[in-house]
Amino acid sequence: MTATHDSARRTAKRLPATPMAGLIISGVLLAALNLRTAVTSVGPVLSEIQDGLGMSAAIAGVLTTLPVICFAVMGGVTPALVRRFGDRAVLLVALGATATGLILRAGIESVPVFLLASTAALAGGAIGNVAIPTIVKHHFPDRVGALTMTYSTSLALGSMLAASFTVPLEQLAGGSWQWALGLWAVPAIIAMVPWLFLTTRGDARRRATGANKPIRGITRSKLGWMMLIAFGSQSLIAYVMFGWLPEIMRDHGFSAAQAGVMLGVFTAIGVPVALITPILATRRPNQRALMVFLVSGYFVGMPALWLGGQSWVSWAGLVFTAISMGTFPLMLTLFVLRTRTAGGTAALSAFAQSGGYLMSGVGPILVGVLYEVTGDWTAPFCILLGSAVVHLFSSWTTTSDRYLEDELAAKAG
Structure with missing residues (x-):
């Protein structure tokens, strides 16, 4: 039996019930x-943001591109941090x-400051993408399976809540988009609490022993x-779907409200998928069958979304494609399964x-241009x-x- 398979069997056991473990788990979930x-x-x-700040379409394009830029740049420097x-x-x-960024961008009327706060x-x-x-x-x-399941599900849930409840929050705040955006700082502040209680002595010991030495x-x-x-x-598939799915459905003849509901359903399906996928991934040393199963849904779902029109076919395509989005929590699991150390x-x-x-x-830019x-x-x-x-290959x-x-050691040897 391989070490990975043996680890997978241990994954099925309950998470350790020590107070420290519980605090870390709650911190991971909230983060x-x-x-x-x-x-x-x-x-x-x-x-509403464009109207309120006098933001041009070009600057709005910069705003929608900021996430991938930040994820790319800051994700790259996180291991050193x-x-x-x-x-x-x-x-x-x-x-x-x-x-801080969420609070600041809700309280200013300057486009440059809004962009800086968003950054x-x-x-x-x-940073959290890599640190967790x-x-x-x-x-x-x-x-690995149990923890990845919990935090990937929490991530999907947070994404769904922010997408689904920002407009209702705006309406409750009397039409203030600033309040609607700023209120999302509250869960971020709450998420800081467990990490404030956790001491840094464990980090110091790990740095001292070299357990997290850089991988060259x-x-x-x-x-x-x-x-x-x-x-x-x-x-690329995910960002295109999240950005363009409502527009595709409206072109098929669905109303704006129906298209919004379809996006909400698409996002919600990701929650149970994120619950299941990491556990399945850690039960075997090889995850190819699971990956092929998930990716195959794209080849059923996307043609149905493309050609389904205003019918149940588009809904079926939405469900198949949403299930295939389980490749994201699978990728998060693979970051841990394909390495032996925290540094790796x-x-x-x-x-x-x-x-x-x-x-x-x-992806989203290219799709917009082509359309x-x-x-x-x-x-x-x-x-x-x-x-x-x-993705499949x-x-x-x-x-x-x-x-x-092991691969890097073999090349060095």
Whole structure:
């Protein structure tokens, strides 16, 4: 039996019930809830933000592109920050940056300051993207599936809540989009509490023992590059779907309200999928069958979304495509399963996410251009299906039973 399979069996056991473990788990859950609120709360009130700040369409385009830029840049530097300050302290500061940015952008009327505050909020989420898998690997190496399940579900839930409730919050606040955006700072502040109670002595000991030493040469790793391509192609599909799904459905003849409901359903399906996928992934040393199953849904769902029109076919396509989005929590799990150390997890996660988000950022822009030029969704869906093919082939490497550190050691030897 392989070490990975043995670890998978241990994953099925209950999480350790010590007070420290409980505090870390609650901190991870609360932090993950806030990783996307700064992103998904903007879209529903983007028109109001433009009107309120006198923001041009070009600047609005910059605002919608900021998430992938921040995720790419800050994700790349997070391993160095973790080595220097410790994962707990870095996550605490990241949550503070998110809360501060959300508060500041809700209380100003300057476009440049709004963009800077948004950058701070998004940078916090970007750092959390890398810091949380590192914390899971460090504190719960034998509970990867259970912890990844919990935080990826929390992440999906936070994304859904921010997307679904920002407009109702705006209405409750008397039409104030500033209050609607600023209120999302509250869960970020609450998420800081567990990390304020956790001491940094564990981080200091880990730095002293070298358990989180930097991983060198990841650019020479086939696994690293395949993880980057797999993560980027998956994220490209996700960002296009979140950004353009309502417009596609409205072109099919659905009303604006119906299209909004469809986006909400699409997002909500991700919650149970995120619950199941990491546990299934950790039960075997090889995750290829699970990945093929998930990706196959794209090849059923996206043609149905493309050609379904105003019928049940489009709804069926939405469900199949939403289930396939389970490739995202699977990728989060693979960052931990394909590494032996917390340092390896941080390096692989940062490399794949920084490059992958840059790759994915092209998707929504390219789809918009193609739709504007051609006047239909044929070319955009060809891009999406092509990305699914790329994701499938690149994932063939990332889902095999191998480790980043072993590959790099073999190359060095």
